[in-house]
Every structure is written in C-alpha cells, then in structure tokens.
Amino acid sequence: MKSSNLGYPRIGKNREWKKALEAFWAGSIDEASLVQQMEQIRHQNLLRQQEKGVELIPVGDFTYYDHMLDMAVMFGMVPKRYEYEGGPVSLATYFAMARGSKEAVASEMTKWFNTNYHYIVPEFGERQPAITENKPLQAYLEAKEKYGIIGKPVIVGPYTFVKLSKGYEKNEFEIIVDQLVPLYIDVLRELELHGVEWVQIDEPAFVRDVSEQERAIIKRIYTQIGQALPHLQCMLQTYFEAVDWYKELVSLPVKGIGLDFVHGAKRNLTHLKTHGFPADKILAAGIIDGRNIWRASIEEKWELVNEISEIVPLEKLWLQPSSSLLHVPVTVEAESDLPEEVVSALAFSDEKLGEVQLLVQGFRYGKYVISKEIAQNEADLLKLALSPARNRQDVKNALRQITAVKLERSIPYLERREIQQNTWKLPLLPTTTIGSFPQTAEVRQARQQFKKGNWTVEQYDAFIQAQIKEWVKIQEELGLDVLVHGEFERTDMVEYFGEKLDGFLFTKNGWVQSYGSRCVKPPVIYGDVEFVAPMTVKESVFAKSLTAKPMKGMLTGPATILNWSFARDDVSRQEVCEQIALALRKEVEALEEAGILMIQVDEPALREGLPLKKEEQAAYLEWAVRAFRLATSTVAPSTQIHTHMCYCEFHDFMDVISELDADVISIETSRSHGELVSVFETGTYDKGIGLGVYDIHSPRVPAVSEMEDMVARGVQLLPPDQFWINPDCGLKTRGREETVQSLRNMVAATKAIRNRLTAQSGR
Template identity: 55%
Template sequence: MSQAKSSNLGYPRIGEKREWKKLLEAHWSGKIDAAELESETKKLRLSYLQKQRDLQAELIPVGDFSLYDHVLDTAFTFGLVPQRFTGGANTAAHDENCNCATGAHDEEAPASADAEAKVFAPGENGAYGLDAYFAVARGTKAFAASPMTKWFDTNYHYIVPELQGLTPKLTVNRPLAFYLEAKEELGIDGKPVIVGPLTLLKLARGIEEGKFDTLLDQLIPLYAQVLKELGEAGATWVQIDEPILVLETSDEDIARLNKIYAAFRAAAPGLNILLQTYFESVSRYEDIVQLPVQAIGLDFVHDRGRNLAALERHGFPQDKILGAGVIDGRNIWRSDLQVKLDLLRRIKQAAGAKELFVQPSSSLLHVPVTTRSEQALESKIRDGLSFADEKLTEIAVLVKALNEGEEAVAAEIAESVQAVAALNASPERNDESVRDALGKLDARRPERLSPYAVRRDVQAKHWPLPLLPTTTIGSLPQTTEVRQARSKWKKGEWNEEQYVQFLHAETERWIRIQEEIGIDVLVHGEFERNDMVEYFGEQLAGFTTSGFAWVQSYGSRCVKPPILYGDVKLLSPMTVTESAYAQSLTDKPVKGMLTGPITIYNWSFVRDDLPRSVVQNQIALALRSEVSALEEAGIGMIQVDEPALREGLPLKHEDWQSYLDEAVYAFRASTTSVQDETQIHTHMCYAEFGDIIQAISDLDADVISIEAARSHGDLVTAFEDGTYDKGIGLGVFDIHSPRLPEQSEIESIAQRALEVLDPAQFWINPDCGLKTRREEEVIPSLKTMVASAVALREQFAKAGAAGGAGAAGGNS
C-alpha cells in the first residue's frame, strides 16, 4: 500500500475568468434558460474534475460544485425549504451579516422580479427546481431571501437554513448524481462531499427549543440512505464535512456524533467515510479520533499548532487514515516544500500511520484558480504565489516525496525553497524605515490627547450640530456612469484631467443634494473608489493587485482582495484631494473616509511570514499618516471604518482577548494623533456586539455607527446590558432592501434605541454605505431620514428633553 495519497477537499467554482458567474447572471437576467445554465455549468464542472485529475489528485471531490452555496445545496437535498416559499407561513428573513465591501444579497445582476407571491412546489421526484433554489438564495418581490452569514471565520457567505415547522425528507441524492456523472463522463471514481448533519443543524435557525435531537433523528436515516446508495453505486470514499467540531463541542455533541456515525457505518459498511474538519483545531481530539469512521481530516495550518500537539500527545488510532491538511487552503502563498515535508514526516511519526492523505487545510473554494493568468505581476511576487491549481501540484510533489523519497522531487523542493526565500529577502519585505517606525511604538495602548469626556465638550463648541445629528456612512450610489468613467481612466481612454473633472462634478452634485436634503454631516461619496480595501491596496507600499485573483464571496458576487506582500507604508496622501475638494464646496462638515487596519488586513490576501499584530500595526502607521494629512488639510471629522472587526474574531473564545487587544491597539495607533477638536468616527457591520462591547468602547472613537436596521431590537439589548458613553448611530434604515423606509418606521427604530441611549449620544444614519443602491432609492430615503430626525427633535423639545448637545456635543 502507498504511504500517501493526494486528496483535495473542494475546488473553486467560479472559473479562471469567472465563467460560472457570467452564466449565473445571464440566467438571472433572462438571457439563458435553466436548461442552458445547467448544460453550460456541467461543462465547467467536468473541466474542473479533469483538471484535478491532470494535476494528479487521487481523491477528487465531487458534489462540492454549486450554483450558489453548498449549505443551501444540502438543505435542498433534504427538502429544507422555508415555508414561505412553499405556501406555509409567510415569515420574513434577513441578512445576519453584511459585507460592506460587497453589499449582502446584491449580485451584479438584478434579482428576479416576481410580481406575485409565487409559491414553489416540488417536482414529481420530490425535488425543488432552480426557480425555488434561487428564490431562497436571492429572494423575490414577495418573499425575503433566507439569511446569509459568514462561513466560520472566512469571507465566504453561506445561506442559513431556516427550519421553522419543517420535517426533512430526502428529495434527491445529490452526491450520488455527481458521483455517477464523474464516473460515467470521465471515468473518475470521485469522493462525494456533503455537509455533515451536526454542522447543518448547528448552523441552522428556527429550531424549536428541545427539538434539535428530534430533527437530528429525522436526518440520520436520510443521510444514511444517501450513503447506502453511494456504496451500492460503487463509491469508495465519501467526505463528510463537520467543521462545527472546531468550535466548542459538548459531551452531548460527542454522544450525537457517535450515534450519527455508527448509523452511517451500519447503513453503508463498504463505504469509507472521511470525517473532515478545517479552519482550526478540533476541540475534543481524543473523542473525535475514536468516532466510527475510516479517516479523519485535520487542519495543520490554521490550528495554531494545537492539532499537532494533540496528535503528538495522544497518538492516532491505527485503524484510521489521517487526512493531513498541510497546504494552506485559505491564503495564496507558495509553500516551502521542505518545511511542509518535514511537517508531514513529523505528523506521520506521531500518528504511527502507514498511510496518509495529503490535503489542503480546507476546500480551495477560498483561493483563486491559477497563477497562470497573473503574468503582469513582478516575477518575484508571481513565483511566490500558489492558487488552487498550484496547491494541488504542491500536494502531488509532497506525496511523491513520501512515497518515492525526497530525491525523486529534489528539484521541485529546491525551486519552492528558493522562491519563498527570494520573496522573503526582497527589499519590499525588509524596509528599514517601516521597521524603525514599528520599533518606536510604545507597548502601552496609544491615547488621544484628552479623554472622551473632555473631547466631547471641546467638540461641542467646535461643531454646532443639532440634537440627533444626521449623516451617512460614506459611499453614495456608484452609477453606471461612475463605473464607466473609472474604466475609461484605467484603460487610458480618459486622461487624468478628464477623470478628475468627472469626479469633481459628481462630488459637487452630491454635496448639493445632501445640503438640499438637510443632512448635517456630509460625505464626498467615494466615487473614485472601486472597493473599500482594494482602493487603498492600490496606493500603499507593500500591496499589489492581481488581474484575476477572484474568489467567491456569496452567490455570483466575487471579490479580488489586494495582495499584501511587503512592508506597508504611505507613499503619498490617498484621500486628501477628494476630501478637501468636497469640504471646499460647503460650510457643513465633510467626513474624511478611510478603511481601518483590521478590515484592510481581514479583507486582503496577507503575507504569512509575520505575526498578524505586526502587519496590522504597519497598516495602522500608514493610516496614521493619512489621518494627520487629512487633519492638516482642514478635515475635522475622519471616519476610519472597521466593518470586519467582529468577523475577525478567532473561532475559539480563549483566543478572543489577544485578538481584540491587538485590534484595539492598531485602531488607536491609526487615530490618536489628532487634536481634541478632530472627531474620529468608525463604522461596523451588524453582529453580536454584546460580548465585545468593552473592546468597541476601547477603540475610543468619538462616534460609532453600526449596521443594525434589521436586527435593531437584538442589538439594543447590548446597550441595555452594558454602558456605552460615546456617540453612536444605530442604522435607522436598511440599505440592502430596495423598499423605501417609512418615517414612522425610522422614528420607531430611533425611539427604541433612545430608551437605553442618551439622546445626546445618538446620531441618525443609514445602516451601511449607499454604494449599491440606486439614486432614486437613496434620495427619498435620506429625505425621510432627515424628516424623522427633525420630528424627533421637535418631540424632545416639546417634552423639555432637548439637552442642547448632539452626540458630537453640538447645540440644538
């Protein structure tokens, strides 16, 4: 028997040039029908399988391909379609988590516009069709889409299963269909992939109290039937993903897992199960490795060394195969194959394993397809990159080294060592000016000149704002004309002067619109920005941008994170010209707009040769220079957005405090150089804030705005249970919905918040940026928002409650 086999856990769906995305959007816009969509995506799917075979993958995943999301696919496999889409209760759903850089459920093609409350029925085989599938994913005119949130701590979003009132049933054996397709079309004996039942239920919502195990007992025989049919069809291996096992795992969960996998073994005794985990170390190693499965996959890249320590401490069962995830499935850097080979030997020795599966640490869904398309990058950077295809090649080299000896791949190993060393030795990674600046940072937390209580009074005199001042989050509609102008400039069709003239005209138009609406604190609109992270990555030293390094964020929405490969520093001011021009047009304050260090880090492909804290602090020092330049240019309100602060929390609670301490330090290093009169704002996307409210306060921003319109009641409780003394704007209308808010709704949301917040703290603002919304939606919504603020001020005045100072400390 071979010592090692190469195993892949999942492959990118989108295609080298986003062919998948284009097909989806063509279907949604009515250009191709469902039959053509399915036939064309089948060609893509088969090409991906053939490519993996060509790259010497031995255990090739099938069924990891999706037309939207793999969790949604699993829900549909078991008939878990929300009742409102099938004629049951017409309940609403909402996004649990928005990505400010993209806008939730807002792909580039318009959603289907059902004029009626259409309900969906299963076909004769019990399966729901594509129309129902996309309706749940994207919503219709009548029914809200299912919730969407981040897949663990990645930037991929999954559709949250809604289980209210549902009983699972097997509608179609999706893994079997994909297994047979690969076998019949390509002769590939694939490894079907499916999300495991414990993970599926743990990630779902709407499970009635005490009904979790009832649902699990209903699901187990359905999964068992899927596995039984796979075994009967000749499948050798199946990959069951249970990433939930890297979170806290209770004794009750261990009992459930034993029941689940004992039932699976009984149903399909001839089928081998790879129980796959990823993104962190498993929480109950000794229990997990004893489960009745044939192989267990562990992440040895993002485990913080814990899986390896557990393996060396407790060993590994000799009747199981260890899936060793040693190639990073979430980042884009080439591996030093000598280091990886040494790690594999250490793993093999600790496990006492006769056989290993050499794998990526997770599905390759989270990385771009291939570096072959990146010929425009500098060779030292390109040679240091490894996307999905290159990672499979790395795995093949490691497998050959284990099976045939290191000398069989000596040239490949030496090439990888040289490429990594060359990048590490490059001037861009060894900038002494950056190292000197970091060395001057005090270990103590950076502080503003004065505490907030003093700054509040100073700003009250400096900024004569009314009670409940109004503002927006930053971005304004990016129309087709704005995108076309940027494209013409980048292609050289417009010169710099033409482009700047366009930007100035658009900025002035929106300054006037904001003034006419009556907004108190204005924004310049960010018309020059393609993306809230990529824009800064294009201008800061240490970053570069790729041509085709796209990854799926959700649905057809793809993002192209900047590549942070070197030491970061500010070369020249990035935002001062646009901000100063906007401020010159009005007597009202205009906020300068920056993306914060934690979000830039979290939404980039980041170098892996330095600790997170060091890289964050490099970004922070660059932003600190930009903040100072804005202040010197007369910009007295500066917003440093951190929408990714909460989502970057480690998966294990024991690691939270160090992460939060480092995040607070970096934010404060960015913002504390300013005078007391300068007001620092920040913005965060909705999440559970109650458990990190102290860290939010510790940022010491003068004003924070939080995306909360859809979950306002839940969020307000965080401020009931804790004390927050700084300015705050809880978004009063949902920018992700095309419907226009009613004044009564906005007033109701604000009044609920004002039950627990001092009116002197409270700002009135939308819950997120307005980049993705149409002008005809934005202007009336902002008018209603301002009218609501005026009405609320009048109510306070009549009640004798207007205390004279807004959240900025201004006069009413």
C-alpha cells in the first residue's frame, strides 16, 4: 500500500502566492521576482507533503492562475484578440487571458464542477492546437533535480479538457479530441523519456452523465495513448462522484484507476463488489474528504479500506484524499482561538495527509500501531457531536413547524409587478449595481483597527457612514436609478452574515482559492443556525436617509451561505440550508419594517451545489428553491425582491430561476460575451432581468459602444421593460477610478438605448 495526493493548495501557508501575484500586477515587483517567489512557494508545498509522508507527490498542479488556463496555453490555445504569435506564451498574455487587458476582454470564467473554484474556459476554433512547452515535464524536472523529489505529474485528461472548453459545436467534439490526442501523446512521451514513474491524468468529467458514443470516444483516446506508450504508468483519476460506467472504465488500457470513496462512496463500493477490479491495475482510493474540513472517523475509514481490500489486495492499493486539496486550507496550526471541541475535530490539507498516512501505517504494520490515535480520534468527534451548539431544540422545533407550510408570495408576480411599477416609477431599463463598491486600503485598515480594538464602535461607525455618504453621492452624480450602500462594513458576503448568526465559527487562516488571486476564508457551520439580531438594517437605513432614490438592502441567500461555507457533516445539507433560511427571513422582515422595500438576496452559488448526477439534481433544486422562498416569501407585494447569480451556465436553468419567484434577477453576461442572452432566443422568461453588461474581474474599462451592443441584443429578444442594467457582479475588488468610469459608461450606454427605444415607440 502507498500514500498518494492528488493536488495541494497553491496559495501557501500564509497566502504568499496571492501576495506575490498582486504585487506583480500592481507593479511592486518585476517578473523575475515573481518567478522566484513562485518557485519558493512550490518548493515549500512539496516539502510539506514530503514531511507528511506522501509517497506519490503531485507536481504540475501548481499554477500562476488556473490549471485549465495552463493547459490552454500549453496547447497554444490563445484567442487572436491577445495578438499571440506562437511559441511559449508570455506572462503578460497569460494574465491578459485570465484578467483581461486594456486591449482585450478576459476569457470566460466558470465554476469547476460543483465546487467554489472558478476556472478559465479554454477557447477552441481560432487556432490549431500545438504544443508550446511541456509544463508537466518542467514541473517534474524541477522537483527531481532541485529538490530530489520524484513527483507524479498531473495533467487534465483530453475528455475533460475538451468537455470543459468552448468554441466548437456539439457535433465537432470528436474532431477536437482527435486533434488533441496526438499532442497528449507527445507530452506523455517526453515524460516517459525523462524517467517519470507515474502520471496522473485527471478525468473528473467521467463522473457526469457520459453517453455510449462518448464512452466509445474515451475508449479510443486511451487505446491510442496505451498503444503509443505501452510502458507508461498512467493513473486515470476521477473524483467528485462515482463513475456509472464502471466496467468500461476499469477495462481501459491504463495502469491505474482513481475513484472517489467519499462523494461517490456507495456507488463505487457497490461497483467494486459487483464487478471486481482488474488484477493488473492499481486502485487509488480517495477515502479522505478533499472538500470539507472535518476530521474523518479513522475507525470508519479503517472499515471502508477493509471492505475495499477484500476485492483489491493491499499491495495494489493507494490511499489518498478524494480530490485535490486546493478546496481546503493548508493547515490547522494557526487555529488556537477556536473552541477546543471544534479545533480537535478539524482537518485541513496537512492534517488530511496525516490521516492518509496514519491509515497506511496501520495497514502496513497492524492496527494496534495506531490504536491510541484511533481512540483519541473517536473521543474528539464524540465531544463535538454532544456539543450544545449542535443540539438546539428551539431551532429544530422551528424547522418542524414550517415543514408543511406553502411558501409563496401573497399574490402572483404579474400583479406584484404592476404594484411595484406604480410604487417606484422607474425609467425604462433602470440602472443599478450588484451591491459592493471598492474596498480600498483605507477601508481594510479601518476594519483592522476596529477588530484589534484600536477604534471604538463610534469611530468605526463614523468611518463607515462617511464611505456610504461618499458613494451615495457618487451614484447620484452618475445618474444610477437604484442605489446601494456599498457594503464597506463587510469583509465577505458570507463571512459577514456568519459572524452575526449563531452556529458559525471563523478560522484565523482558513483561506482557499476561489479564482485567480481571490482567496476566501469560508465560515465554519459547526452548530445549529439561529438569528440573533438585525445584521444589515443600520447601514441600509442610514444610506436611505441620504437620498430620495430607491435604496436596496443587500443580503446573501441561504444556498450561497451553505455552499460557500464549510458545513457540518452530521446532518443533511438541506436541514442546514433551511436553518439559514429561517434566520434570513427574520432579517428580510426587519429590513422591510425599517422601510427598505427593495431587498436583494444574492444566490450566486445556488447552482454550485447541484449534484453531478442528473437523477439527484431535482431534489437539490427543490429544497434550495424552497429555502430561498422560505427567506423571502413573507414580504408585502410592493416590496421588491432581487437576486443575483453569476458564472454558472444558466442555459438549462431558467425554469429553476423562475421558481425562486424573485421580482428581479441579475445575471452575468459579460465574460460569456453575451452568450447567455441567446437563452432567450429559444426560451422565455416572465420576470425582471438585470443584464450584467461588463466584467468586474478585469481592470479594463469597457467602451460605451460595447455595453450598448450587449443591451441592444437583449431588448431584441424580450420586452425592454423586463430589463435592468448592471455590472455582472459586485465592485469590491475594483479601483475607484475604473469603477466610476465604467459605471459612467454603463449609464451612458443605457441612456442611448433608452432614447433609441423611446424614439422607436414614437413617445
């Protein structure tokens, strides 16, 4: 038996990766310094895995931004708008693809399966793929020659890579795959020539619904690779779920198969027992959860491995996390401030690797060798299970009372719409923003001063009010129709609410990568969730007092709070989501009572929690939609409920969005270059839609004409009075000047279209 890992957090123990990137982008360090700092972080990441006893350490999982972007540039898939002329792709071009530039918009970004990680979507169609450099080989040689580590190169497999890319028609999938397979063979051949022992080929798309035709393509891919490289040891790695076509999977001509025995445990174990496992292959068993932060029950994992070993002998078994550890923080070492019953039940990346190693040692030398650790593990988990925070009868009773309640607004949308139009009297194509405005260094410093106790509540409140006052004035000067207070008091759209609700805890250094250098510190839902006191009323009411224009209250929705937190795993996710929804309902009602009659309840992560298996999706969507309605359905017809979603492939999702029964939903359309608008060419939607007309993840200020084109296309497909105009997401990460100029252009574009429509109607 060996210990293995699939991938390690890129960000460094103290987010050194993020700091280096942002220093480079700001011009504080040059490219040579960035390259040097990145190498140091890679080295530290390798050493930490080596210290934890990992025998098969991944290399090539490290990236300067995103691993899918790395694959795209390795194959020269650089769209023509970046003026690339061939050869190795420069860092300037690489980052332009990721973030955009003054000359070109960024590539599309979307969610990596059902995680909170965002990848850059490769684009086919403009260039014939060709190898520019062998990135996995570079990573392997660096680890071997500089640090003496024989790594396991990681590469995204051809099926998954093409499936997650764009720029080709559905019937061209096989053609694109056939173009790429020879390039994969060339990359793998070079690895073999340099003495690579194992290559990890990631094919997580195998766990989705794969047609018979696609399975035939997959068989041809790996037959071609196997025939070209008969001696190369490839570990074909799946994760996030079970593979339904198990018999065909294990018959592929590779030396190893990796399966997820956490998120696909029941199915994968059933497949294993029913169909067996080839005697000539290695099984890499993902037994430790790579996506949550709770310690495993070592006793339960011991029994699981025992079951697996009845079919696969121990010498043919690798133990590893269920997926890459990029989805969890680096180490629990800094978390000394948490309650003892919680911290003793936590496991981040390093601790998870420790759990893998503990099990490997037990199976190598006998269970008695780890008996003390098992006993302590069980005691720690029991202590948390018996915690009063996890056994609140008042919360459980409140949930039981709403089980049979029908959750819907008092009157249908079309009737509410008329009431709201008469109440607000907004112009055609109302303009607004998603909620947050730039959080400058000054804002962050003020928050730190308050947290450290250097500022009083009165000082901090005065500072926040000054920021709100300034940005309300800016919004009015820009001519926005519906204003927001700017969220200057909030570090993060989930963390802020978790800090004010019972049942949440916060780590000191529990950072994970969301996209690019954007790192988030997800709250930990460790107990029953309950409302304590109003959370947003004070700032919203103050902002409302400064203007005669409508002011939106801003909340984060229950499914997003759940999906962007590390949730407890002792009860169902549905139960946790409903607890959050009940707490948010009280906040919605408090805002309404205070006179805030436009309330935005954001659900950018609603689709993120969607199970990968189609037969399980309806049940999730039912309870996620129910939770949103639980939070929002008690308001008066004149109170307008907004929501916001981003980067999550809505093409087959509009009916679910309609079921939320929000009066207005704002959606991203900028990075997908308006493709989402094409949904309305074949379908309809009967509620208000906020078009996200520019990309807030890029420093680029879009031209008025670009946004005009985006709006014009939308109003050709649906009645103009359904549309609102807004950026595609919050503006927290942007600079002040670019924000003001972008919004000025957005308002100008809207007025131009508004005038054009008015002229056409003859009014």
